[in-house]
Amino acid sequence: MQNESGKLMTGAEILLECLSREGVDCFFGYPGGVTLPFYDALYDHHIRHILVRHEENAVFMAEGYARSTGKVGVCCATSGPGATNLITGLVDALMDSIPLVAITGQVHSKLIGSDAFQEADTFGITRPATKHNFMVKSVKELPQIVHEAFYIAASGRPGPVLIDIPKDVFQERGHYVPVDTIHLPGYKVFTEGHAGQIRRAAQLIWEAERPFVYAGGGIVLGNASAELTELVERGDFPAVCTLMGLGGLSSSHPNFISMPGMHGSYAANMGMTDCDLLIALGTRFDDRVTGQLSAFAKHARVIHVDIDPAEIGKNRTPDIPIVGDVKYVLQKLNKVMQELEPEFGQKKAEARRKWWSQIRAWKEEHPYDRSHDTDQIKPQHLMDEIDRLSGGQAIVASDVGQHQMWAAQLIRFNEPRLWINSGGLGAMGFGLPAAIGAQMARPDKLVFAICGDGGFQMAIPEFATVVNQGLPIKIIVMNNGCLGMIRQWQELFYNNRLSSCDMRSGFPDAEKLAAAYGFKGRTIDQPWQLASALEEAINEPGPYFLNVKVTPTENVYPMVPAGGAINEMVLGPVQPVTV
Amino acid sequence: MLQTISLLLENKPGALLRVTGLLSARGYNIESLTVAKTLDSELSRMTIVVDVEERLRIQVIKQMNKLVNVLQATDLTDASAVIREMVLLRVRCTQDSRTSILKEAEIFHARVVDSSVEGFAIEATGEPEKLDEFIDVMGSYGETEITRSGAAAMSLESKKLRLQPPVPAPALAPAI
Numbered sequence: 156m157q158n159e160s161g162k163l164m165t166g167a168e169i170l171l172e173c174l175s176r177e178g179v180d181c182f183f184g185y186p187g188g189v190t191l192p193f194y195d196a197l198y199d200h201h202i203r204h205i206l207v208r209h210e211e212n213a214v215f216m217a218e219g220y221a222r223s224t225g226k227v228g229v230c231c232a233t234s235g236p237g238a239t240n241l242i243t244g245l246v247d248a249l250m251d252s253i254p255l256v257a258i259t260g261q262v263h264s265k266l267i268g269s270d271a272f273q274e275a276d277t278f279g280i281t282r283p284a285t286k287h288n289f290m291v292k293s294v295k296e297l298p299q300i301v302h303e304a305f306y307i308a309a310s311g312r313p314g315p316v317l318i319d320i321p322k323d324v325f326q327e328r329g330h331y332v333p334v335d336t337i338h339l340p341g342y343k344v345f346t347e348g349h350a351g352q353i354r355r356a357a358q359l360i361w362e363a364e365r366p367f368v369y370a371g372g373g374i375v376l377g378n379a380s381a382e383l384t385e386l387v388e389r390g391d392f393p394a395v396c397t398l399m400g401l402g403g404l405s406s407s408h409p410n411f412i413s414m415p416g417m418h419g420s421y422a423a424n425m426g427m428t429d430c431d432l433l434i435a436l437g438t439r440f441d442d443r444v445t446g447q448l449s450a451f452a453k454h455a456r457v458i459h460v461d462i463d464p465a466e467i468g469k470n471r472t473p474d475i476p477i478v479g480d481v482k483y484v485l486q487k488l489n490k491v492m493q494e495l496e497p498e499f500g501q502k503k504a505e506a507r508r509k510w511w512s513q514i515r516a517w518k519e520e521h522p523y524d525r526s527h528d529t530d531q532i533k534p535q536h537l538m539d540e541i542d543r544l545s546g547g548q549a550i551v552a553s554d555v556g557q558h559q560m561w562a563a564q565l566i567r568f569n570e571p572r573l574w575i576n577s578g579g580l581g582a583m584g585f586g587l588p589a590a591i592g593a594q595m596a597r598p599d600k601l602v603f604a605i606c607g608d609g610g611f612q613m614a615i616p617e618f619a620t621v622v623n624q625g626l627p628i629k630i631i632v633m634n635n636g637c638l639g640m641i642r643q644w645q646e647l648f649y650n651n652r653l654s655s656c657d658m659r660s661g662f663p664d665a666e667k668l669a670a671a672y673g674f675k676g677r678t679i680d681q682p683w684q685l686a687s688a689l690e691e692a693i694n695e696p697g698p699y700f701l702n703v704k705v706t707p708t709e710n711v712y713p714m715v716p717a718g719g720a721i722n723e724m725v726l727g728p729v730q731p732v733t734v
Numbered sequence: 735m736l737q738t739i740s741l742l743l744e745n746k747p748g749a750l751l752r753v754t755g756l757l758s759a760r761g762y763n764i765e766s767l768t769v770a771k772t773l774d775s776e777l778s779r780m781t782i783v784v785d786v787e788e789r790l791r792i793q794v795i796k797q798m799n800k801l802v803n804v805l806q807a808t809d810l811t812d813a814s815a816v817i818r819e820m821v822l823l824r825v826r827c828t829q830d831s832r833t834s835i836l837k838e839a840e841i842f843h844a845r846v847v848d849s850s851v852e853g854f855a856i857e858a859t860g861e862p863e864k865l866d867e868f869i870d871v872m873g874s875y876g877e878t879e880i881t882r883s884g885a886a887a888m889s890l891e892s893k894k895l896r897l898q899p900p901v902p903a904p905a906l907a908p909a910i
Contacts, residue, residue, distance in 0.1 A: 176903075176904045177904055178904070278748060279751070282748065282751060282752060282755055283755055283759055286802075287802045288748075290747070290748070302903045302904065305904075306901065306903075307802060333903070334903040335902065335903055336900040336901065336902055336903060337900060337901050337902075337903050338898075338900040338901075339802060339898055340744075340805055340897040340898055341743070341744060341801070341802055341803055341804050341805040341806075341897070341898070342802045342898050343799065343800075343896065343898055344898060463800070464796055464799070464800075465793065465796035465797050465799075465800055468792065468793075469793055
C-alpha cells in the first residue's frame with residue numbers, strides 16, 4: 156500500500172523525519188554495527204545526539220530529560236548487548252511511569268533467529284520491561300509505528316515504548332508519506348472522571364472531620380500541581396506528597412506536611428493513620444507508603460483518583476473510585492467543591508481546627524532530625540546546606556539509598572519536576588545520568604546530582620559526557636564509606652553482621668578523578684568546610700565534583716520496618732540498655 | 735480457582751505473548767488456551783482458563799484490558815456464557831467391546847472419525863466436565879490417548895465494545 160507520491164527516503168531518514176515531527180531536539184545513545192545506517196543519516200541531521208559511555212546511562216539520561224520537562228525522552232542502542240543494557244532503565248521508566256521512546260537496532264531481517272552476531276530477542280526481552288513495544292518489519296510501517304510509539308509513551312499513564320528496527324529497514328528506501336492519524340482501537344485512555352463520582356467525592360470531602368490529601372507522582376506527571384494547590388487551599392486540607400510526588404505541592408506550602416511512608420515524617424504517617432478521609436490523587440498505594448495494608452488508614456474512607464483503572468482497588472478498595480486524568484478530575488472537583496462551599500464549608504470547621512492542631516502537635520513532637528555536629532559532617536547537615544542553597548528552586552537528581560531518603564526529607568522542592576529519583580525500581584547508578592538528562596533539557600537550572608559513594612561508582616564513566624556537553628552539574632557524593640542503607644538494615648535486622656557493605660577501600664581521590672576528566676573536584680570532611688565548599692561548587696561555571704565525607708554510622712529515621720504499620724515508626728537509634 | 739477469560743485482541747505478532755506473559759509473570763498456571771481469528775481477520779478471539787486466586791480476578795482482567803493489542807477482556811467465570819471443548823480420543827479395544835463403545839459414543843453425541851482393528855478414534859464436543867466423564871468411560875474399555883482443544887467460550891450477553899477513536903498525528907516538524 157505504498158503511496159508512490161511520497162518522497163523516496165531511506166528508513167533511517169524516515170525515522171529522523173518522524174522524530175523531528177515529534178519535536179525531538181536531542182536524544183541519548185551509543186552506536187553499533189546494525190545502527191550504522193541510522194548514525195550515518197544522523198551525521199547530516201539537526202537533531203542532537205548525545206554520545207554516552209554506557210547504554211544503561213542513555214536510558215537514565217532520557218529519563219532525566221523526560222522527568223524534568225514532561226516531554227518524551229528518547230534513547231538509542233544497537234542490537235544484542237546494546238539493547239540488553241537498556242533493560243534496567245526501561246523497567247525504571249515503567250515503574251515510575253516516565254514517557255520514553257527507546258530505539259534499538261536489530262540484525263538484518265533475514266538473519267533474525269539465526270543466532271547472528273550481536274543478536275538478541277529484544278522484542279521478547281523488553282515486552283515486560285515496556286508499556287508497549289514494536290518490531291518493524293518494513294520501511295512502509297515505520298512512520299506509523301514511530302508516531303504510535305510516541306503517542307503511547309506520552310498518553311494515559313505514561314511509560315517506556317521500544318521500537319526494534321532491523322538493519323535492512325534502516326537501509327531500505329520507501330516513499331515517505333506523513334502519517335495523519337494514529338488509530339489504536341484497543342488502547343484505552345481515560346481522561347474524564349465520572350461526574351457523579353466527582354460530586355460525591357466533593358461532598359465527602361466537605362463532610363470529613365479529618366481529611367488528608369495523599370498526592371502521588373501522578374500530580375507531577377499529569378501537570379496537576381496548580382489544581383492540587385487549589386484543592387488544598389480551598390478547604391485548608393493537610394497534604395503529603397509521596398517520594399514520586401515531591402514538588403507536586405510546594406514543599407514551602409503551609410499545608411504541606413512532608414513525605415509519608417517507610418522514611419516519611421511522623422506527622423505524615425500519623426495523619427495517614429488517623430484521618431477519616433484519605434484523598435488519594437495519582438498514586439498507587441505502594442507498599443513503601445502503606446506499610447502493613449490492613450493497618451493502613453484503618454478508619455478512613457478513601458477517594459482514589461487515578462488514570463490507570465488497574466490501580467484502583469489493587470491494594471486498597473476505595474469508597475469512591477474515579478478513573479481519569481488527575482488534572483481534569485481536580486479541575487472538575489474544585490468547581491464542585493466551590494459550588495458546595497456555601498452549604499458545607501463551615502459545617503465541620505470546628506472538627507478540622509482540632510485536626511490541624513493535632514497535626515501541628517505531631518509535627519512539633521517528632522520533626523525530622525536536622526542536627527549538626529562539630530567534628531563530623533552529618534548527612535542531614537549536608538542536605539540542609541543544599542536545601543539552603545537551592546531555596547526550593549534547584550533540580551536535584553538523586554541516586555538510591557540513604558542519601559536519597561535524607562534528600563527527600565530535607566530538601567525543599569517548590570515546583571514539580573525538580574526532584575528526580577528512581578522511586579519504584581530503586582536503580583543505583585541513576586543519579587548522575589539523570590542529572591545529565593535534566594541539565595540538557597533545562598540548561599538554565601542549577602542541577603545537583605546527589606549520590607552515595609556506592610551508586611556514584613556505577614556512573615563514573617559519564618563524567619566524560621558531563622565534560623563533552625559542557626554541563627555545569629554539581630556532583631555531590633555523600634560519602635559514608637559504606638552502602639549505607641544495606642548497613643542500616645544489617646545493623647537493625649541482621650544482628651549487625653555487616654556483610655559486603657564496606658566501600659572504604661577503592662574510592663578514588665576526588666580531586667584527581669575530576670582533574671583526569673578536566674574539571675574541579677574536592678574532598679571535605681569538616682563541618683566548617685561544608686557551606687563554603689558547596690558555594691564554591693555552585694559558583695564554578697563548569698561541573699564540580701564534591702566528595703563529602705559524612706558520619707559513617709548515621710541511619711535514616713523515622714523508619715517503618717518492612718511490613719510494619721506506618722504509625723509504628725522507629726524514631727531514632729535504639730539506646731543500648733545498661734543493666 | 736479456575737477463571738475463564740474471553741479476549742478480543744489484534745491478530746499481531748507478540749499479542750498472544752503479552753497476554754500469557756502477564757499471567758506467567760504472576761506465577762499463574764494456564765489450564766487451557768484457544769485462539770483463532772474472528773470474522774474480522776485482523777482480530778482474534780481467545781479463551782483462557784487460568785488458575786487465579788479469587789481476589790485477584792478483577793486485577794487480571796484490568797491488566798489485560800490495559801494491553802495495547804487487547805480490545806476487550808471479559809471475565810466469563812460467573813457470567814452467562816456457553817463454554818465448549820473438543821476432544822479427540824483413541825481407544826484400543828477388543829472385538830467384543832466394539833459395540834458397547836459405539837453405544838457409549840452415541841450417548842455422548844460423539845462421532846467416530848477413524849476405525850481400525852485395534853480400536854476407534856472418536857471426536858466429542860461438549861462442556862469440559864462432560865468430556866471428563868466421556869474420557870473416563872472410554873478409559874474403562876482399554877488404553878486411551880487424548881488431545882483436548884481447551885475451552886472455547888462465548889458470552890451470551892452482548893457487551894458494548896469501547897474502542898479508542900483515532901487521534902491526529904503530530905502535524906509538521908517544528909521549524910528549526
